[in-house]
Amino acid sequence: MMRSATFFFIILPFAAVVAWLSLQAQSSFDLKASMERGRSLYAAYCQSCHGAEGLGMEGVFPPLAGSDYLMANRQRAIQLVLYGASGEITVKGKVYNQPMPGFDLSDREASDVLNYIRNAFGNKGDAIMPPAVKAARK
Numbered sequence: 001m002m003r004s005a006t007f008f009f010i011i012l013p014f015a016a017v018v019a020w021l022s023l024q025a026q027s028s029f030d031l032k033a034s035m036e037r038g039r040s041l042y043a044a045y046c047q048s049c050h051g052a053e054g055l056g057m058e059g060v061f062p063p064l065a066g067s068d069y070l071m072a073n074r075q076r077a078i079q080l081v082l083y084g085a086s087g088e089i090t091v092k093g094k095v096y097n098q099p100m101p102g103f104d105l106s107d108r109e110a111s112d113v114l115n116y117i118r119n120a121f122g123n124k125g126d127a128i129m130p131p132a133v134k135a136a137r138k
């Protein structure tokens with residue numbers, strides 16, 4: 001009797017609250033606010049090469065607008081922003097092979113700039129939250 005009372009009045013409500021809180025944490029991520037912060041990071045760190053409209057420069061800086069490469073792989077996109085890139089890649093059917101520098105960004109900053117580029121310039125992607133950036137760090 002005592003055992004089941006403990007379950008119903010303490011453990012069960014506690015588990016319900018924990019489940020509810022974790023659901024809130026996920027659904028309350030504000031993608032719009034993240035993109036707004038990402039917009040200024042983009043202007044500061046990325047725009048010089050990839051351009052204000054994300055069009056890049058053919059043969060030199062690949063475009064982010066409509067980039068199949070960017071949208072295909074979340075993990076790869078996160079690591080690219082943190083650690084840079086080198087070697088041949090193909091974006092929208094064109095080959096690029098110039099080094100890109102990495103950026104010393106916090107989990108939140110990387111998440112913000114990725115949420116911006118994945119949802120600006122006509123792109124549409126799901127949110128990349130800071131814990132995903134943390135998990136992708138090498």
Ligand code: HEC
Nearest residue numbers: 045046049062063067069070085086087096097098099100
């Ligand atoms: C100095 C120029 C330069 C800067 C600054 C720069 N990039 Fe790049 N970026 C490149 C180059 C060059 C490549 C192609 C790398 C390769 O050939 O392997 C690239 C590739 C990429 C790609 C993958 C290809 C694509 O078009 O989808 C993404 C995504 C990207 N950059 C995002 C960013 C973001 C976000 C920033 C700012 C945080 C940034 N870049 C800053 C030059 C730059």
